[in-house]
Amino acid sequence: MRSGVLIAVAAMVFVVALANYAVQFPLNDWLTWGAFTYPVAFLITDLSNRAFGPARARRVVYAGFVLAVALSIWLATPRIAVASGVAFLATQLWDIAIFNRLRHQDWWRAPLASSVLASALDTAIFFSVAFAGTGLPWTTWAIGDYAVKLGVAAVMLIPFGALRLWIRPWTGQQPTGQQPAGQQQS
Known part of the structure; x- marks a missing residue:
C-alpha cells in the first residue's frame, strides 16, 4: 500500500507542477494550457480515496501540496505557486x-x-489569487478553464471506471496495527 501512496503523490506533484507551468501560456483570451492538465489531479485524488480511504487520500494531498508548491515556485512564479497551493489544498480536501x-x-x-x-x-480561488489586478483576462480564463474542467471531469470517468475494476475499494477498515484517529486500541 505504501508504494501506491508514493505513486499517487508522485503523480499529483507531476500533474500540479505541469499545470502551474502550463497556465502561464494562454491559448487565447478564454483558455490557458493549464486547463487541460490540472483536472487530472481530481482523478488522482478520487482514485486515492477509493483505494486508501479519506485519511490516506488527505496524506496524498498534503504531500502533493508541499512538493508541488515548492516545484511550482521554480517552474512558474511565486504568485502562481501560492494561488495554486491555496486552491489545491482547499479544493482537494473538499473533493x-x-x-x-x-x-x-x-x-x-x-x-x-x-x-x-x-x-x-x-x-x-486560483484565478482570483493568481491573476486579479494583473490586467490579464483572468475572468474569461476562469470561465474557459471551468468549462474545460467540466469536460475533463466527464472524460476522467473513463479511466476511473476502468481503474476501479483493478483497485480494491477501501472498506473503512484500518490496516493491521493502525488505529483510526481518536480511537483507542481494545
Missing part, C-alpha cells in the same frame, strides 16, 4: 469529503460530483 460522502452510490457519482463541485471552487 475527498464529497467523494467519501457519495462513495456508496453508483460508481460514477462520487468522482463526477466531487470533481465538478471542487473544480468550481478551485477555479474561483
Whole structure:
C-alpha cells in the first residue's frame, strides 16, 4: 500500500507542477494550457480515496501540496505557486469529503460530483489569487478553464471506471496495527 501512496503523490506533484507551468501560456483570451492538465489531479485524488480511504487520500494531498508548491515556485512564479497551493489544498480536501460522502452510490457519482463541485471552487480561488489586478483576462480564463474542467471531469470517468475494476475499494477498515484517529486500541 505504501508504494501506491508514493505513486499517487508522485503523480499529483507531476500533474500540479505541469499545470502551474502550463497556465502561464494562454491559448487565447478564454483558455490557458493549464486547463487541460490540472483536472487530472481530481482523478488522482478520487482514485486515492477509493483505494486508501479519506485519511490516506488527505496524506496524498498534503504531500502533493508541499512538493508541488515548492516545484511550482521554480517552474512558474511565486504568485502562481501560492494561488495554486491555496486552491489545491482547499479544493482537494473538499473533493475527498464529497467523494467519501457519495462513495456508496453508483460508481460514477462520487468522482463526477466531487470533481465538478471542487473544480468550481478551485477555479474561483486560483484565478482570483493568481491573476486579479494583473490586467490579464483572468475572468474569461476562469470561465474557459471551468468549462474545460467540466469536460475533463466527464472524460476522467473513463479511466476511473476502468481503474476501479483493478483497485480494491477501501472498506473503512484500518490496516493491521493502525488505529483510526481518536480511537483507542481494545
